[in-house]
Amino acid sequence: MDEKSNVTLFIDEEQQPIGTFAAPIAFDLDTKKMTDGRHVLKVVSKDHRGKEGIKLINFTVRNGPAISIEGLKNEQVVDGVVPLMINAYGKGDQKTFMLHGSETPRSMPFWIVVLLIMFVAWAIYFHITSGSIQLTK
Template sequence: MEYKSKVYIFLDDQIVPVGEFETPVRFELDTRKLVDGKHTLKIVGKDPVGNEGIKHIPFIVRNGPAIAIEGLKDNDIIDGIQPIMINAYGKGNQTQFLIDGSETPTSIPSWLWAGLIVFFGWAIYYVLTS
């Protein structure tokens, strides 16, 4: 007679489990073998009596380089010539931090320009009137 519960781990819609383990179990999911995007981890637990329980855990894999875009957002309505800045950068090998390309340069926001103009206008007015 079996005295330990078992867990079967499935990935996405696979019929064959990724692993079959007696509990308790430590499992490492290597996402480097998965394509970027949405996935589901399905865990089926079976106790010694034969009762089953199922848990679905949705997750998103993003191993590829991060892509940052400035100048165009989802569903924007544009015309003419639209300047767009695109940057893609990866995480490296996880043991060394890559500084080159890991930050996306952005333009100065228009509200900051307006604030600077108001401040310097006030400063010039203050100097001239005192």
């Protein structure tokens, strides 16, 4: 009597399974054939007695080019002219890395500018006050 469990894999709400395998299995899920967005991997297992277990795994596929937008956030309320910076780039594949276009330029955050001005002001103050001190013997 075979005491191994069988595992059946489904993607999203598909009625046709990817396949049925004897456990344990090693499986390569090819996401290149899937649309970008949210998906569910449904794993259905049956043991030798016919008892069934189900596990759902949510995951997100992003094979297409990455899109970065600066200047507008999701659900943000805006009016007037809104300057946007939009960048889209592909990541290549898992064997090579595309350097060109893979970095998104961003503007400097306001708090860094304030910190830099405060540091420069302190440095000027320190230079002026330390130059006026004279050492006596």
